[in-house]
Amino acid sequence: MQKIVAQIAQDLKVRESQVQAAVDLLDGGATVPFIARYRKEATGGLDDVQLRELDGRLAYLRELEDRRATVLKSIEEQGKLTPELRAAIEAVPTKQELEDLYLPYKPKRRTKGMIAREAGIEPLADALWADPTLDPAAEAAAYVKAEKGEDGSDFTTTAAVLDGVRDILSERWAEDATLVKALREWLWAEGLFTSKLVAGKDQNAPEVAKFRDYFDYSEPIARVPSHRALAVFRGRTLELLDAKLTLPEEAVPGQPSLAEGRIALHLGWRHQGRRADDLLRKCVAWTWRVKLSLSSERDLFARLRESAEAVAIQVFGNNLRDLLLAAPAGPKVVMGLDPGIRTGVKVAVVDATGKLVDTATVYPHEPRRDWDGALHTLGQLCAKHGVQLIAIGNGTASRETDKLAADLLKRHPGAQKVVVSESGASVYSASEFASQEMPDVDVSLRGAASIARRLQDPLAELVKIDPKSIGVGQYQHDVNQSELARQLDAVVEDCVNAVGVDLNTASVPLLSRVSGLSGAVAKAVVRWRESHGAFRSRQQLLEVSGLGAKTFEQSAGFLRIRDGDNPLDMTGVHPESYPVVQKIIETTGQPVQSLLGRADMLGRLRPELFANETVGVITVKDILKELEKPGRDPRPDFQVARFNEGVEDIADLREGMVLEGTVSNVAQFGAFVDLGVHQDGLVHVSQLSHKFVNDAREVVKTGDIVKVKVLEVDAARKRISLTMKLDAMPARRGDGPRDNRFEPARGGGRGRQEPAAPSAMASAFAKLKR
Structure with a gap:
């Protein structure tokens, strides 16, 4: 084990003591989010990224050691294990090199x-x-x-x-x-x-x-x-x-x-x-x-x-993280519109808590073309429920439905319309959880409700869907599926725990992503909530069947209780650190309610004064930060991209147009942008900035709202070339594209181009040079 610890420390460029502490915690059942947030003293401040890498290397090296032992035993049984061969086998750092050494001794058919x-x-x-x-x-x-x-x-x-x-x-x-x-x-x-x-x-x-x-x-x-x-x-x-x-x-x-x-x-x-x-x-x-x-x-x-x-799995994970941590609209009444043509536009209204309160189906498009009837129905729903936001799915008939929403807002001003990615909504609609959540609602209408909720809180809604169905991956069907699932699950877990979860409103899927909570325990938490009413304190978690002291330790800090008995329960301060807060209260002479949000007062305190044998200075600093901004949400503020009027289809695009859009996917070679024309455009990495960009994520991330200029439109092949270099800059030698290769997507998202091979859009960049 010491050999493994030393190797990981060398790989991560950290001290062996840090690695050993992390390994001990992981082996003891601690989760990565818990260790990263609440055991910084033990690990010397290793963050979640380092811990994920450490966890992966630990698994690999343990497998290597197991295989090494098997190989040594096999050769020894053959009577061919010399001291030199043993030393060579014990020194190899990879599975491939181990198999190379074993090859002459590996039992094989007669050659x-x-x-x-x-x-x-x-x-x-x-x-x-x-x-x-x-x-x-x-x-x-x-x-x-x-x-x-x-x-x-x-x-x-x-x-x-x-x-x-x-x-x-x-x-x-x-x-x-x-x-x-x-x-x-x-x-x-x-x-x-x-x-x-x-x-x-x-x-x-x-x-x-x-x-x-x-x-x-x-x-x-x-x-x-x-x-x-x-x-x-x-x-x-x-x-x-x-x-x-x-x-x-x-x-x-x-x-x-x-x-x-x-x-x-x-x-x-x-x-x-x-x-x-x-x-x-x-x-x-x-x-x-x-x-x-x-x-x-x-x-x-x-x-x-x-x-x-x-690389592909990393791209998927990065895009998923950006999507899950996208800005939430918050507790607002939202009308979700799931566009359709012949089957009609499915409508669902959810209240500020996400509860489904009304549904309808309207037929503004072919063949009925009941535009006025649709506006009348939608108008009644807006007036009845006080709709504040209209979420429009970005699938088929999205732009036509967006126009319908625009006409609706002329009659009922005060609300705002937003085009939302509907990837995975159909998967959720047909899921077992959706049938439990909305048992008496038609499958098609469940999709509209999901679209509305993902505008309110993308994280809370998207955790209900298999990450592979969300549509932000590159070649996701061509990679190792078990490794993809493992890494995507880690991303979801990290995102959920970074934001925190409202214990009294969270769904089972959301709770099951909280550090330490299994699916069974998450269901038990919801059953307790339904039987006893809202949780008043974190300590009540210990009354939940199957939730013991270890699970409480791992999960409590990530669960929030608003308007509970203890104000600290709405913060990221772990219950084990409440005595530290009590000492701060005694020192300042202020009750906890007066401390929350008081950056001026808290900033003057010396963390060293409150550290003890179990809680170190690093943790005290974290506690003070949390008290300064209790229950802070790391996600950005909500904003909306505004699509250009009259631009509803790829045929409406012209070279030189400047448009606003939402980044729907990011790969190393460029960023895909949803312009509201049913086909994402590509900003090649060479068109992201006048400066050299090695990876598109250096400039943009999924969910960003950006302004782009149309370079070229190939309607026949459904390809749109864009640039974010809106201000002209003299061409310099070597400014040309390094890679402009595309191929139609396979299961990677709505109308998305994937890189394929040379010369697909060389003409666009040739024109740019000219």
Whole structure:
């Protein structure tokens, strides 16, 4: 364990004592949010990002140690574990290198090399390798068998014996861990990731055409961006693309390839015209072509996919975090409109607490075109319930419904309309929880209610939906689903606990994301609330069935009680620190109600005066900050993007238009912006700022409201190129785009373009340069 702690400390560039404390807490059942917020003294202030990384590395290194023990035991049982091999195995830092060392000892089916060794040919192979001046044919004559073996092996000719020599040497070299690692790293640094259209495929077929930029594609494998790697792998999975790892230079016929040269160099051998050199050259070539080329390609493709998936999952997690922490409209009466054409616009009104109070369906669009009737119905609902905000889903007929809402506001001023992402609303509507929450409401109307609630509080509503259904991912169906789910769950947990949860209004899905609370305990909390009424204090949590002292410790600080018996219960101060607050009260002579929000008074206090053996200075500082801004919400203030009148479809866009929109998704290569035309536009990373931008998230995040200028519109391919560089700036050398590659999305969100291959919008940037 000490070895693991030391490795993690080195990786995170922190002290071993910090890592050991965090590991002890995690092993003791503490959650990352709890440790990050309330155990800063123990961990030396490790934040949630560091703790998540630590937790991931801890799991990996423990798996590595378990596998290391298995490998050592296996080799030892074979009687082949030397002190040198044990030292090498105990020193390897990765699973890949461990498997490389284990390869020669790993139980495997009988190979040609094994068969040749069993036939007694290994001494010949050793002799020819040790002394290439020997004549292979002459030496092999002594090893020729009179007849075939009982197992079917045939070494009855000199050629067959020399083939056995080749199999023995090539297998031996292919299992040389040092050679395999050196060759793999060289190929990663120099190899090319290539793809071509599979022979016989119709390149004009719709499902094939979207991969056209990869029909003849080549790029250094170490520099392939995540989105392009995943696009090629997707094409290969669909059996549309043939992907290969190729050498930087093609081999000249009759001459050894670069890879063969690297193998020979590693072995310390070169062709000197000796009698056995031609045979040894064939053995080297065989080692590459038959043994190592395919396995190296497989290993490096796995490495590329793993790194590409890690980036894609990180992008998804970042976008999800931004969406969950988007500004809430707050406790306002909201009318949710779920747009539809023939099926009508579904309407749901929720009160300031999110309770569904009314529903309706109106038919302003084709085929009924009952515009006035729809306005009349909506107007009655506005007047009856005092609607303050109108949330419009951004799906089909969104702009037409937005126009309906605009006409409604002319008749009933005072409210405000907002276009809201409806991704995942249909998933929620059909969920078991939605049926429990709104048992007597039609599935289609539940979606409208969800749209209304996610405007009030995006976090509280979106936690009811599987994160993968929210639509802010990139190639989300092409990555490791268990790892995606694990990381997205961690993001949701961190967001929920960063904001805090109202104990008396939170739903079961929201409560189950609170530190320490399982789904079963969350249900028990709600049952207690329904039976006994609102919680008056955090201490009452201990009366909930199944919620013991440990769960209370982990969860209490993240649960808020407004207007309860103790004002501290509405803050992020943990109950275990209430005695510290009592000491502050005694020192200042002020009751707790008078302390809350008094930054002037609290700012003059010295944290050292209130620290003790259990509560350190860091925690006291946090307590004082919390008292200064009790129950503070880390989310930004609510604001709304205003779409341009008359711009309702991609056909309405023109080059040079300046529009306002909402960032719907962010990838490393750029940001997608919802302009209200059913198709997100792309601001390429080179168009985000006049300054160099490496990652789009340096400039924007999901949910940001931005102004953009239209560079180019390709209506036929549903592609919109945008820029955020609204003020002209003289072009400088090298200002051109570094990557402008797109491909239609697959399950990644509404009308979203995903990066694919070169030249998709080169004309837009060429015009920009001109």
